[in-house]
Amino acid sequence: MSLTELIAGVEDHEKRLTVFNADSDAVAALSEQFHDRNVDVVGEHTPSGRPKTFAVLSSDGSFVTAADVDNILEPTTTEETEPGFDGEAYQPILDHLDETMFTSYDIGQMVAASREIEDRAWRVGKGTLHSGFQKLSILQDQMDIYEQLAEKKHLEVHAYAVPDADVPDHDSDLTIHVERSDEIERSWFVAYDGAGVDVNKCALLAEEREPRSFYGFWTYDPSTVDWIIDHLDSTYGLVESQ
Template identity: 55%
Template sequence: MSLIEIIAGVESHEATLTVFDDDPAVARTLAEHFADRNVRVVDGSTDGGPDGYAVLSRDGEFVTAVGVEELLPAHSTEIGDPSAPDVDGGIPEDPTTGRVGEPVLDHLDETMFTSYSRGDMVAASREIEDRAWRVGRGELHAGFQTLDVLTGETNTYDRLGEKPELDVHAYATDEGDAPNADYYTVHVARSAEIRETWFVAFDGDGLDEAKCALLAEERAPGEFYGFWSYDPATVDTIIDHLVSRYWSSETTDDGDDGATV
């Protein structure tokens, strides 16, 4: 299963948020809030019963119910600040913290997003890098598309790689010069999926509750579509794919050989 196929698999499991409220504007407002999520918002009929609540379901099964007022806080904090702090900066543990619709997002191990800019992707990546830094053990895998992009992240990944029990791996296509990577391993591949995706995955040093990943496809220049996940099975699938394809034979999607530096 390729990285692109993993994204498609998560995308296919769309959740549904059914809104029960006398005011039709509530559903419209929530639909706008969740427009960049893998959540479909629909009106529900109360038939004279209570209203002012919403039900989240997935594949026809109940997930959670929540009052609409909890989904529409007066103030929220959005990620996407390209000046987000680096691994020493103490960014939030969960990138959904404080966001509109948090009671729903908390029940989604895998949260889709659309049209993220590079600034959004950097901000989301920092959360995973920060978790790996604080745990200080295990494996961190990050895809940079090209060596040119990786070179711009050398300082951050040198610091991460200096953790003696943290095994750091970077992936990029052969566009630009490879950085001097004394503290982490660079996998150079002639691979379409590496060129077209952005990912950061941390294995939690084997602890399921510490595993997390971000995976996105660049579907238009500078616009990314994908998901972040705290589901251990999804994180394992991403890392297993990277290890099996790019560590041993270094075989690429195009059948060419890659290299490890």
């Protein structure tokens, strides 16, 4: 299975958020709130009209969780935040949206999401971080950050890119994998193994389906993170490093 096939597998499992006994404005607000997720938002009413304004999340027809609509609606006065992995904005529904697709993320959103994983690796300070930059020229622009990460004594850092430029000079232990691979050229990924601790594992995986527009998912699921890292380890062996 390839990285693209993994993305397609997640994409095939759309979740549904059914909003009960809420007015059309609330349903529309939730639809907009989750517009860049692979979540179908629909409105329904119970015969009794009770309980008032609650939402049920289901996956493949099976119940996942329920929450009061007021607890998951973003306050209209709150400024829009960058996408991330803290899960605070949409509690508690987003606690159950692991491996949910996002659509049409631009470069700014992808960078913001990537920084969350890189920051976790930095704070833990050990383990292994794998990052796909698509092209060496793109990696060049991120070398300051990745050399800083690679300076962590117990953190092993791997970067993957196709050769459209020279391998960047560096003085750190950063390992650069130079790959003539369509998969690497299409994919943006950041995967952290959590130093072997499951609760620390996380990954972002996306593919460029339109020019500089990315479709993919993030995950905290340890088995999915392990699969991504195992795939990278077993598939890409050509290494160009200092």
